[in-house]
Amino acid sequence: MVDDCGFDVVAPNGGAVRDLLRVRPGGPVDLAEIDPRSTPGLPGPEVTGPDRKTWARRQLTRLGAGLARQQEMLFAGAKADPGAGRRVLLVLQAMDCGGKDGTVKRVVGAMNPLGVHIRAFGPPTVEELRHHFLWRIRRALPPPGSLGVFNRSHYEDVLVPRVQERAPEEVWRPRYAEIGEFERELTDTGVTVVKVFLHISNAEQAERLLARLDDPTKHWKYHPSDVDARARWDDYQAAYAEVLARCGTDLAPWYVVPADRKWYRDWAVAHLLRETFDTLDLGYPPADFDIERERERLLGTTGPVKVNGS
Amino acid sequence: MVDDCGFDVVAPNGGAVRDLLRVRPGGPVDLAEIDPRSTPGLPGPEVTGPDRKTWARRQLTRLGAGLARQQEMLFAGAKADPGAGRRVLLVLQAMDCGGKDGTVKRVVGAMNPLGVHIRAFGPPTVEELRHHFLWRIRRALPPPGSLGVFNRSHYEDVLVPRVQERAPEEVWRPRYAEIGEFERELTDTGVTVVKVFLHISNAEQAERLLARLDDPTKHWKYHPSDVDARARWDDYQAAYAEVLARCGTDLAPWYVVPADRKWYRDWAVAHLLRETFDTLDLGYPPADFDIERERERLLGTTGPVKVNGS
Numbered sequence: 323m324v325d326d327c328g329f330d331v332v333a334p335n336g337g338a339v340r341d342l343l344r345v346r347p348g349g350p351v352d353l354a355e356i357d358p359r360s361t362p363g364l365p366g367p368e369v370t371g372p373d374r375k376t377w378a379r380r381q382l383t384r385l386g387a388g389l390a391r392q393q394e395m396l397f398a399g400a401k402a403d404p405g406a407g408r409r410v411l412l413v414l415q416a417m418d419c420g421g422k423d424g425t426v427k428r429v430v431g432a433m434n435p436l437g438v439h440i441r442a443f444g445p446p447t448v449e450e451l452r453h454h455f456l457w458r459i460r461r462a463l464p465p466p467g468s469l470g471v472f473n474r475s476h477y478e479d480v481l482v483p484r485v486q487e488r489a490p491e492e493v494w495r496p497r498y499a500e501i502g503e504f505e506r507e508l509t510d511t512g513v514t515v516v517k518v519f520l521h522i523s524n525a526e527q528a529e530r531l532l533a534r535l536d537d538p539t540k541h542w543k544y545h546p547s548d549v550d551a552r553a554r555w556d557d558y559q560a561a562y563a564e565v566l567a568r569c570g571t572d573l574a575p576w577y578v579v580p581a582d583r584k585w586y587r588d589w590a591v592a593h594l595l596r597e598t599f600d601t602l603d604l605g606y607p608p609a610d611f612d613i614e615r616e617r618e619r620l621l622g623t624t625g626p627v628k629v630n631g632s
Numbered sequence: 633m634v635d636d637c638g639f640d641v642v643a644p645n646g647g648a649v650r651d652l653l654r655v656r657p658g659g660p661v662d663l664a665e666i667d668p669r670s671t672p673g674l675p676g677p678e679v680t681g682p683d684r685k686t687w688a689r690r691q692l693t694r695l696g697a698g699l700a701r702q703q704e705m706l707f708a709g710a711k712a713d714p715g716a717g718r719r720v721l722l723v724l725q726a727m728d729c730g731g732k733d734g735t736v737k738r739v740v741g742a743m744n745p746l747g748v749h750i751r752a753f754g755p756p757t758v759e760e761l762r763h764h765f766l767w768r769i770r771r772a773l774p775p776p777g778s779l780g781v782f783n784r785s786h787y788e789d790v791l792v793p794r795v796q797e798r799a800p801e802e803v804w805r806p807r808y809a810e811i812g813e814f815e816r817e818l819t820d821t822g823v824t825v826v827k828v829f830l831h832i833s834n835a836e837q838a839e840r841l842l843a844r845l846d847d848p849t850k851h852w853k854y855h856p857s858d859v860d861a862r863a864r865w866d867d868y869q870a871a872y873a874e875v876l877a878r879c880g881t882d883l884a885p886w887y888v889v890p891a892d893r894k895w896y897r898d899w900a901v902a903h904l905l906r907e908t909f910d911t912l913d914l915g916y917p918p919a920d921f922d923i924e925r926e927r928e929r930l931l932g933t934t935g936p937v938k939v940n941g942s
Contacts, residue, residue: 434741435737525934543708552930607851609854611854617842620838
């Protein structure tokens with residue numbers, strides 16, 4: 323098929339990669355049943371040819387050009403109608419080495435940086451700890467017309483305290499409901515929320531951590547606490563499973579993207595974004611001025627206009 | 633030559649495009665003497681071949697990959713030594729249609745969006761007008777380790793009030809000195825400031841405005857006030873000339889980039905950034921942990937590691 327941006331993007335399953343990856347609200351989630359090396363929605367070899375990776379990378383370039391256009395339309399629409407407050411928020415969560423940074427670089431990097439607002443959340447600072455856990459999140463929301471990206475998010479606050487036993491259950495458990503309220507408030511005010519869990523295997527994490535230790539240009543990405551967290555792998559997986567089951571809603575769904583294969587991960591996240599933009603009925607706003615009159619005014623300020631540009 | 637990132641980037645004039653484009657501090661500036669279609673520093677046809685545009689676009693891709701690497705080093709260094717506060721701030725100013733957005737898209741877009749902080753400044757809001765003109769600027773400074781980009785900046789506050797006669801001279805003139813103080817404070821705290829004026833011709837602006845009127849996907853970029861500002865072209869050029877002459881310092885220089893040709897503009901700004909990064913002696917920080925010990929700890933948390941990754 324040829325998409326609305328003029329690119330021939332293969333859209334498997336009628337374009338609905340998100341239907342394949344979405345977590346059903348309320349249902350139990352068993353991450354052990356989702357193969358991190360699987361590739362849901364990727365067309366078969368009759369479309370991709372024998373080299374699926376090369377095919378997916380090439381598709382990503384095309385998807386990226388379409389995303390850039392859609393993002394520009396979102397931006398243009400917000401300029402014409404700022405009150406609508408429309409924006410998209412991509413929340414990325416994963417175990418260490420799950421590929422959040424790589425996804426930002428390869429998928430989000432395809433769009434005009436002017437329209438993208440990225441915020442990475444580390445361990446809370448002393449000042450942040452003095453406030454409600456959503457305080458720093460609210461301050462980081464993207465402005466209307468933009469794509470916001472949270473590299474880690476408020477979900478850390480129901481994961482880390484629980485697994486690392488830094489707070490009792492009566493502190494972190496009520497946060498599920500608060501997060502639900504908060505995200506409903508977001509969707510009510512024009513924010514389309516897309517939450518993605520990048521799902522890697524324990525073995526893949528070990529390899530990626532080892533690769534960081536082996537490469538001096540990657541030492542800065544390594545921290546000994548990564549191994550401590552890794553020792554609690556099963557606890558984190560269980561905590562994630564509960565988050566995915568409890569905090570995925572129809573309006574702010576969770577998606578699980580198998581992420582051992584980077585080329586699939588990027589292709590899938592790009593598809594999720596594209597399908598999300600598709601739901602927004604984007605378009606360029608009409609002129610709010612008289613085009614002919616402006617042309618005359620413009621020509622009135624100028625000598626003969628050159629025929630040839632750059 | 634092959635640059636330190638492994639790319640063969642032709643660096644004319646010993647790498648110093650910035651020496652060609654820098655405004656000499658204190659000296660008078662006559663913009664009419666700088667041809668907006670000129671291409672200072674661009675190698676001759678013996679290097680570029682007959683198609684200079686294609687050559688420059690190809691070089692931009694290579695420069696972009698190098699910039700991405702340099703920006704990552706800046707980011708990594710700040711993570712290891714946050715107290716140093718090192719960051720780079722690119723200030724972009726131009727007449728309407730001067731190409732600020734395009735420069736952000738093509739040059740800044742080559743870097744990992746995680747390490748880039750972009751802020752566009754429109755006309756001051758009611759709240760902003762209640763504060764000192766540098767208030768909104770200070771709040772938008774990039775965090776350590778990142779490249780900040782100001783799409784318009786505090787320089788609007790010595791241009792617009794003057795030309796549009798919205799404030800008397802005793803309001804805007806003292807701002808030159810305040811800006812000088814402010815930028816010295818920035819450089820004192822680890823911010824490397826690069827100020828770029830994208831210099832287009834009157835005729836080129838007319839063409840680009842006409843192109844916006846002719847293309848429904850660009851109407852949102854057009855505003856009738858663009859023509860009003862255009863009617864004051866000479867006044868703006870004079871105001872810019874004074875800004876360039878008075879506010880360029882050795883530590884926070886102004887560069888004038890001829891910008892009628894977009895492919896030259898992008899190539900030149902990328903070179904300016906690259907040469908600026910070069911002055912920072914960037915590198916990946918050494919590990920602050922015992923690599924061998926971490927390898928053992930890591931292997932202790934895992935079963936047999938796969939040989940083959942993705």
